[in-house]
Amino acid sequence: MGVRLPNGATIYIASGYGTSKAMSVVSNANPAVGTLEASHGVGVGDFIEVTSGWSKLNNKIVRASAVATNDVSLEGINSTSTSLYPAGTGIGSVREITGWTQLQQILKTSSSGGEQQFLNYQFLEDDAEKRIPTNKSASGLSISIADDPTLAGYVLASQANDDRLPRAVKIVLPNQAIILYNAYISLNKTPSMTVNEIMACEITLSLLAEPVRYAS
Structure with a gap:
């Protein structure tokens, strides 16, 4: 724990x-x-x-x-x-x-999807529904980066966005644990522009498989 x-x-x-x-x-x-x-x-x-x-x-x-x-x-x-x-x-x-090329200047990340879906059913003799798990919704990861189109990570993300070929993505946590993804990468090349906030671009990973995790 x-x-x-x-x-x-x-x-x-x-x-x-x-x-x-x-x-x-x-x-x-x-x-x-x-x-x-x-x-x-x-x-x-x-x-x-x-x-x-x-x-x-x-x-x-x-x-x-x-x-x-x-x-x-x-x-x-x-x-x-x-x-x-x-x-x-x-x-x-x-x-x-x-x-591997590092994706630099990351501001925040968030995950989406992966929610368990269910089938609800009820027999005629029952007075309450039951449910069984079916599939999970498609999963994705959003990464907000400070806008700098000259950085190698931005350039590679832009290439992946354009060629639509899957890329491996590796996250190394501070304790050296590793999370591995295989994903299509999309890049919104128009940065956000809000007064007194860092200009940022959004990268989206559309996952092709469940992540693989290693303790080190």
Whole structure:
């Protein structure tokens, strides 16, 4: 149990990717182990984007915790449940993230979506409704940055806004914990202009998968 302040957290956007490498097998294990094609180049501690037939793994950004020739352990991915991760169907590909660019001058962040949706129902003989959870609404993260179009983070966010290609996003908290997202990035290039307030631009992340979190 504990409480923390976000002061000092830093946010990074992926600025480079390696070539896509086929993943021919993914084990039902904790952590899941993916078998990559030869000469994949992924090393321990590298961050990779995963494309997989498993919906709960697809589009996630994960870290390689161990590498044995072509077998790469996907840190934090527990695929032991064959009902959630059907055996033999998780194959796909990975891309190594080769560089990160810091998003500077962040004023505030806020999250949206992710709310649990429900189906309400009632039988004829009942005098009260029941409900069961269904899906969750689409999730997003809004980031307000002080306006400076010359900063490398702004330039990269602008590029992501224009090319409409997903980017990995990494948040490093003050205690060195890490939060990883894969998202489409949108940038409102018109800054806010309010008397006696910092001019700011809004960046929006539209998330493609649930975040992956590491303690360090």
